Amino acid sequence: MPEAGIHPTAIVSSEADVAPGVEIGPFTVVEAGAQLAQGVRIGPHCTIGGHVSLGENCELLSHVVVAGRTTIGARTRVFPFASLGHQPQDLKYAGEPSTLTIGTDCLIREGVTMNPGTSGGGMATTVGNKCAFLANSHVGHDSHVGSHVIFSNNVMLAGHCRVDDYVILGGGAAVIQYTHVGAHAFVGGMSGLENDLIPYGMAVGNRARLSGLNIVGLQRRGFAREQIHALRRAYRLLFADEGTLKERVDDVAASFEDNPIVQEIVAYIRADRKKSLCTPRDAAEQ
Numbered sequence: 001m002p003e004a005g006i007h008p009t010a011i012v013s014s015e016a017d018v019a020p021g022v023e024i025g026p027f028t029v030v031e032a033g034a035q036l037a038q039g040v041r042i043g044p045h046c047t048i049g050g051h052v053s054l055g056e057n058c059e060l061l062s063h064v065v066v067a068g069r070t071t072i073g074a075r076t077r078v079f080p081f082a083s084l085g086h087q088p089q090d091l092k093y094a095g096e097p098s099t100l101t102i103g104t105d106c107l108i109r110e111g112v113t114m115n116p117g118t119s120g121g122g123m124a125t126t127v128g129n130k131c132a133f134l135a136n137s138h139v140g141h142d143s144h145v146g147s148h149v150i151f152s153n154n155v156m157l158a159g160h161c162r163v164d165d166y167v168i169l170g171g172g173a174a175v176i177q178y179t180h181v182g183a184h185a186f187v188g189g190m191s192g193l194e195n196d197l198i199p200y201g202m203a204v205g206n207r208a209r210l211s212g213l214n215i216v217g218l219q220r221r222g223f224a225r226e227q228i229h230a231l232r233r234a235y236r237l238l239f240a241d242e243g244t245l246k247e248r249v250d251d252v253a254a255s256f257e258d259n260p261i262v263q264e265i266v267a268y269i270r271a272d273r274k275k276s277l278c279t280p281r282d283a284a285e286q
């Protein structure tokens with residue numbers, strides 16, 4: 001007889017670690033070795049692989065596949081037809097035991113895909129806490145997404161990317177491999193971002209250019225008016241016409257030495273990087 005909470009048509013391996021009280025719906029398959037924590041709820045027609053771990057109170061609504069060495073944090077909700085943890089879309093992948101780790105309190109909507117890492121990129125793909133991935137968005141192999149990040153519908157994040165905390169990617173935006181998107185930045189819908197985007201910056205267009213600061217996002221997150229005004233002054237100086245970018249960065253670093261938010265941008269620009277910096281169109285060749 002199936003345990004209470006497990007539908008009689010579900011196929012649950014006796015070698016799966018299923019906590020008491022877990023709910024498993026019709027025709028769902030849970031393979032040997034899977035770990036389902038207390039309060040997990042799995043709807044009909046889902047498949048949970050043998051190296052998967054679901055945290056407390058996770059919910060998979062229906063028709064979800066979680067494969068590979070995938071860990072999903074507590075209270076994350078996954079909607080139908082999401083595919084999490086299948087082998088990366090890298091033709092060099094040779095079956096290495098790479099991982100996908102998703103944090104707590106995330107929202108993963110219909111058709112979302114996330115791939116684990118590869119031997120060429122650190123063997124891990126990671127997603128932070130309280131992120132929202134809207135329908136049909138994609139997280140590529142070896143990418144690292146921070147916390148409180150929003151991927152709107154159909155966002156495409158290539159492999160080896162880094163997306164820091166509180167970033168918003170508009171619908172249909174594409175981020176090219178190895179790109180770094182700084183914290184609190186915004187990428188407009190249908191944009192193609194191929195260069196690194198400064199923290200607090202806003203990029204739009206195909207190919208995307210820096211078009212200012214993410215003022216609306218800063219206001220929504222409670223940044224003080226004085227902080228926003230300082231960022232605006234620093235931005236105008238950083239991307240003015242006079243001098244080289246290095247000279248302007250040095251001037252801003254000295255002028256705003258006691259402002260941690262501006263210094264965050266300065267440090268970002270000075271850091272070693274694989275990609276060019278996303279700049280305003282007039283400053284693109286500087």
